[in-house]
Amino acid sequence: MSTPSDVIRDLAALVQDLAALLETRTAREIPNIARDLGAQPQLAAGVDALGQVLGEVRGAALPLQRAAIDADALVALLGCVPGFVAGMGQAVDAGGEWLADLGLGDAAAEAARVSGPLRQVSGVLDMGIDVAEGAAALLAPGQWRGLIAALDRLSVSLQALKKPAPPTTPTSPPRPEAAPSGG
Numbered sequence: 001m002s003t004p005s006d007v008i009r010d011l012a013a014l015v016q017d018l019a020a021l022l023e024t025r026t027a028r029e030i031p032n033i034a035r036d037l038g039a040q041p042q043l044a045a046g047v048d049a050l051g052q053v054l055g056e057v058r059g060a061a062l063p064l065q066r067a068a069i070d071a072d073a074l075v076a077l078l079g080c081v082p083g084f085v086a087g088m089g090q091a092v093d094a095g096g097e098w099l100a101d102l103g104l105g106d107a108a109a110e111a112a113r114v115s116g117p118l119r120q121v122s123g124v125l126d127m128g129i130d131v132a133e134g135a136a137a138l139l140a141p142g143q144w145r146g147l148i149a150a151l152d153r154l155s156v157s158l159q160a161l162k163k164p165a166p167p168t169t170p171t172s173p174p175r176p177e178a179a180p181s182g183g
């Protein structure tokens with residue numbers, strides 16, 4: 001089964017392959033063929049239309065890339081919270097034991113009453129982080145940069161089709177030189 005990361009990576013590879021195809025010597029002849037056929041305006045209109053579609057795809061991909069990166073960063077940032085809350089619970093437990101050793105039973109009981117919920121919250125936060133990590137992984141944050149770069153390359157390669165190579169002047173084959181006369 002493919003993951004979202006696989007799909008985005010494969011889509012980026014497809015777009016890169018399309019760009020490479022447009023960069024071949026054969027594809028670079030398209031503008032010259034259009035010039036020779038008098039179809040440069042039609043080619044330019046087609047390239048512009050495809051360029052607009054690519055621009056819209058790229059424009060839609062950018063917010064998805066940002067969301068994926070933001071989700072990944074949020075998970076990384078929140079990942080330390082459960083440990084912090086668990087540490088607070090342990091500190092309250094230690095404080096409660098210290099208060100009990102001092103003979104302050106009521107204060108020690110209050111500390112025990114607070115530390116239990118802190119440990120429970122820590123456990124719930126751990127589960128929440130696990131879910132958030134799974135959701136962030138579905139967004140495939142590591143793959144978006146490659147897709148955006150591939151779309152940019154394809155746009156450049158596509159726009160290059162609008163520029164025909166300058167017409168070449170036909171060269172005539174070299175004339176055979178006359179043999180020097182002997183005389």
